[in-house]
Amino acid sequence: MAISFRNIHYGGIIMNYACSSRCAHCLYACAPQRDKAYLDEATAERLLDALAAQGCMEVHIGGGEPFLQPEALIRFCRRLRQRGFSVDYVETNSSWATDEKRTRDICRRLREAGVHTLLLSISPYHLGYVPLARVKALMAACRDTGMEIFLWRREFWEELEAMGAGTHSRAEFEAKYGADYWRQFARRYGVGLGGRARETYQAGLPHKSAETVEKQPCRELFNTGHFHMDCYGYYIPSGCTGLGIAVEDLKALPTGKYPLIEALHAGGVAALHRLAKEKFGFTADPAGYIDGCHLCSHIREYLALDAHAACPELHPMDHYRQLRGEREDHR
Ligand code: SF4
């Protein structure tokens, strides 16, 4: 029987992967250097068709930084409303709130397009790029236009304010709050160890052999509880960044089209590892892996950038290029 992703019930739309920030805990490895693609109208219709076909009529909107193209964002929100969808919230890092009048105007037009809440992302990593003054400016614009706000995560506000005006580096946080600050932050925030977050945190974690971690179950891939759909027309499983499925294929993946997902479905990471070794010459890192998802990501990066495997689920390719580029920059 064909593999299917049915009963998707709640998800987000990734308008873009480009972002004004490059947070060290970013699961999607967003950055200013990412591909500038933004959800276009034709792709939007494909996503909305796929969502409506499964009865999923409420979404949130994120990125990247969706406000990098506010006009396209407003158009998309209008289209969502025309088609009977509701928007739970739009995420933003507030970096665009530089001009009071423009900020208020964008908030007002989004309200008119049916958006009632903005989720304002704040964290010590965000403060490396976006001063709290911008967040406060956006909060004021929201207040003036009747837009509700949701600070994510509110509990960090006081310690961010205590850093003073402007942006603040990781070293400045350590100087103020102690050398263990970032490790504690990961626990308090509940950082998911994928994408750039894995690069940030893996060095301090115990590693085990590929043969050990490959036995761990591959749970997130088929978890349809909190998925995303992106600006290229792909479904992105929760937590499995760098894997995607064209939205038209969700109800029944054409046999043979997605060989890596078929392997993961049939035998988890162990089956993916076997396929990568036998068909593509993959060699596991002798330094080991923190978990099965780490091994899975390493295999996929190898298949995408070294073996040039023609597997459409290696998506978006820019994800792999970005992470490898950052690793090489740090050498
Ligand atoms: S966490 Fe948010 S603000 Fe930070 S780089 Fe990722 S998308 Fe951008």
Ligand code: SF4
């Ligand atoms: S092993 Fe790979 S596909 Fe499975 S949950 Fe982890 S990252 Fe996702």
